[in-house]
Amino acid sequence: MDPPQRNRATGRRKEGDEKKKRVRNRASQERLTLLIEKLTDDRKGVAAEMGMQALMDVRCTNLVNPVCDWLGEIYEPASREFVIPGRGRLPLNEESMFCTLGVPRGHIKVPYGVNNEIEEAMFACLFPGLESMPNTSVLADSLQAMTMHGDVFKMKLLMYLISAVFAPTTSLRPSNKCFPILANLKNVKNMNWCKFIVDFLHDAFKNKMYQKGCRLHLMLMYVDCLDLSTMDFSGVGGRPPTHKFAISPWTINAVKAVLAADRATDTTYWKLQVSFCLSLHTACLQI
Structure with a gap:
């Protein structure tokens, strides 16, 4: 009897039970x-x-998964927006993706x-x-x-x-x-990598598969749109400098400091004000 074949994409046996992870x-x-x-x-x-x-300039060494989970839960597939209670909406679109990662469009x-x-x-x-x-x-x-x-x-x-x-x-x-x-x-x-990454995230969230997609974009897009005027960055290397793409200035310590100030409960974030508007993300394309 021939042994079970392997699936090249996964390396797993096509037959037999597997442990659930x-x-x-x-x-x-x-x-x-x-x-x-x-x-x-x-x-x-x-x-x-x-x-x-732009990806070669990434400084953030880790992900803060709770904020990514929260953004997935407040995503509205019909409008392709993250609806933040009492603070407005953040679009999931090519413009915001370009301003985060700087990948080709x-x-x-x-x-x-x-x-x-x-x-x-x-x-x-x-x-x-x-x-x-x-x-x-x-x-x-x-x-x-x-x-x-x-x-x-x-x-x-x-x-x-x-x-x-x-x-x-x-x-x-x-x-x-x-x-x-x-x-x-x-x-x-x-x-058009911006559209590809955005559509991949949208399809995952629409199907409630919150663990798929570009979490780096979610995290950096969110912290980069907050009003940081009241933040003290002295203990984390200073305020992120002016930038074209959010991927380049943010460190994990700066991200954690902002999210700690913004955290409302163990699983939600909304204390800081949002300084984002669509025109700001569109403007970054012209820098």
Whole structure:
């Protein structure tokens, strides 16, 4: 009798029982920042070639998951807005995503989806000797160990960014839906990554799957829209400087200080006033 086949995307057996685990988002800010610290300027330049240079400036080493959970719970799918009791609404749109992450807003749709033929053709090149997709942490180790910064490095870096930042799921492994994107590497800079990340979050929240999607955007978008005029940042390295993209100035200590001041209960936030308006996010596109 033949042994059960493995699913390449998950590395799991297709037959048999599996232990149930607590569902969680697999984004790892700490690992992302550690990886970026280890990258040489040449390898960071690869990100710039794909229009992802702002991500190389990320300083926030962790996520504050309770605020992300809360934002998921107050999301209104019909209007695509976060409805904050007594303080107004924050849109989930391309403009806000651009102002947080600074990723491209091109004219090409991100081709995120299963394509077995493309996967079969590319898998051995990216992961020689493996039969199934490696864990995302193994992918990060591979990137850190690479000395070259050609197309293979570029594809692995993009797969890691998708899996750890843009569209993390509850899986320990990168999604095989990344392969069609990697096959169109020359057009990555012309793809609309803002729309892709926003739509991924929207679809997850609409289906009450609050553990999926870009939590980095949720957290930074929220703290960046608050009125910080009454905040004392002296104990956390000072107030975040003026910036084009929220990903670059915020540290985890500054984020925690703001959220501590804003926390209303153990699971809700709304003490600080919101200084956000849509025109502010639109204005950042013109800086």
